[in-house]
Amino acid sequence: MPTIELKTKILAKIDVVFDLARSIDLHKISTAHTQEEAIAGVTSGLINLGETVTWRAKHFGIWQTLTSKITGFERPCYFADEMVSGTFESFTHEHFFEEKNHGMIMRDTFVYRSPMGFLGKLADRWFLERYMRTLLEKRNETIKAFAESGQWKQLL
Numbered sequence: 001m002p003t004i005e006l007k008t009k010i011l012a013k014i015d016v017v018f019d020l021a022r023s024i025d026l027h028k029i030s031t032a033h034t035q036e037e038a039i040a041g042v043t044s045g046l047i048n049l050g051e052t053v054t055w056r057a058k059h060f061g062i063w064q065t066l067t068s069k070i071t072g073f074e075r076p077c078y079f080a081d082e083m084v085s086g087t088f089e090s091f092t093h094e095h096f097f098e099e100k101n102h103g104m105i106m107r108d109t110f111v112y113r114s115p116m117g118f119l120g121k122l123a124d125r126w127f128l129e130r131y132m133r134t135l136l137e138k139r140n141e142t143i144k145a146f147a148e149s150g151q152w153k154q155l156l
Contacts, residue, residue: 002129004110008140011103012147018076018097020143021106022047025155030142034058049073052084089113108136
């Protein structure tokens with residue numbers, strides 16, 4: 001199973017970054033290029049433990065629907081979301097937050113299993129893992145930009 005790990009240093013308060021990371025509205029901003037919309041469950045604001053969100057987005061020219069659920073939550077240091085239904089066979093996305101030297105470190109661990117067995121593994125090697133990494137990096141860049149600029153006040 002591919003595992004994507006990212007670390008992002010952010011010069012902002014841990015509570016702000018934690019809330020931005022679980023903001024449905026910020027997620028929509030960071031994925032605008034995929035026309036991603038929350039269509040069921042929590043569709044705006046902050047998602048919490050036990051809640052779900054269903055996303056509809058266009059990836060590789062195909063409309064896809066994915067539902068994830070918040071399965072772990074320890075404010076302001078950790079939360080996890082897991083796919084309930086969607087294109088992947090499975091995924092777990094863990095989010096860790098740690099205060100460091102006048103700022104904080106946001107760390108993501110995204111573990112997924114592609115569908116279609118061997119063909120899915122080929123897709124991972126050829127393009128899917130890189131595509132997923134780029135999506136997560138874009139999301140983290142958006143969180144960082146909003147947290148450090150004060151734009152977060154528009155969302156939280």
